[in-house]
Amino acid sequence: MLTVGQAATALGVTARTLKYYEELNLVVPARSGGHYRMYTQADLATFGRILRMRSLGFSIAAITEMLKRPRRMVEAGKSRMNEEDLQAVREALSSQLETLRERTAQVRRELREAEKLEAQIAHDLQYIEQRLRGVPADELLAERAVKAHKASSR
Incomplete structure (x- = not known):
C-alpha cells in the first residue's frame, strides 16, 4: 500500500x-x-x-466507460477490450453525445432568448436615460413608434 x-x-x-x-x-x-x-x-x-x-x-467520459469493462488478452502479451465491450462503450458514448447535443441546442435557444431580452432592456434603458437628460417623452415615444413600425414591416 x-x-x-x-x-x-x-x-x-x-x-x-x-x-x-x-x-x-x-x-x-x-x-x-x-x-x-x-x-x-x-x-x-x-x-x-x-x-x-x-x-x-x-475524454474523461470515454475513459470512464472503458474502465467499466475488463481488458482481455487478445494478442500475444497485450490486453485490449473485445468487440462486445467496444460496442458497449460506443453505445454509451453515443448516448452521452446525443444528450449533450440536445442540451447544447437548448442552451443556444435560451441564449437567443436572453440576447433578445438584453436588447429590449437596453432599448428601454436608453429611453429612461434620455428622459432623465430632459428629452421630452412625446419626442422619444414618436421615435420608438417609427422604429417599431420599420421593424414590423421587414
Missing part, C-alpha cells in the same frame, strides 16, 4: 492529479485508520491506464 505522495511519485504525477481522478470516481483508494488514502498496485495499474488514455487524447 502506498500513500498519495508515494503513488504520485511512482506514477510521475502530482498528488492533486490522483485526487482529481478520485473525485471523478475513476479510482477509489482504500483509507487507513487515520483516513489517509492508500493505493494498491491495482490502483496504480488503473492510474497508469487512465494516464495513458489521457495522453492519447481520450
Whole structure:
C-alpha cells in the first residue's frame, strides 16, 4: 500500500492529479485508520491506464466507460477490450453525445432568448436615460413608434 505522495511519485504525477481522478470516481483508494488514502498496485495499474488514455487524447467520459469493462488478452502479451465491450462503450458514448447535443441546442435557444431580452432592456434603458437628460417623452415615444413600425414591416 502506498500513500498519495508515494503513488504520485511512482506514477510521475502530482498528488492533486490522483485526487482529481478520485473525485471523478475513476479510482477509489482504500483509507487507513487515520483516513489517509492508500493505493494498491491495482490502483496504480488503473492510474497508469487512465494516464495513458489521457495522453492519447481520450475524454474523461470515454475513459470512464472503458474502465467499466475488463481488458482481455487478445494478442500475444497485450490486453485490449473485445468487440462486445467496444460496442458497449460506443453505445454509451453515443448516448452521452446525443444528450449533450440536445442540451447544447437548448442552451443556444435560451441564449437567443436572453440576447433578445438584453436588447429590449437596453432599448428601454436608453429611453429612461434620455428622459432623465430632459428629452421630452412625446419626442422619444414618436421615435420608438417609427422604429417599431420599420421593424414590423421587414
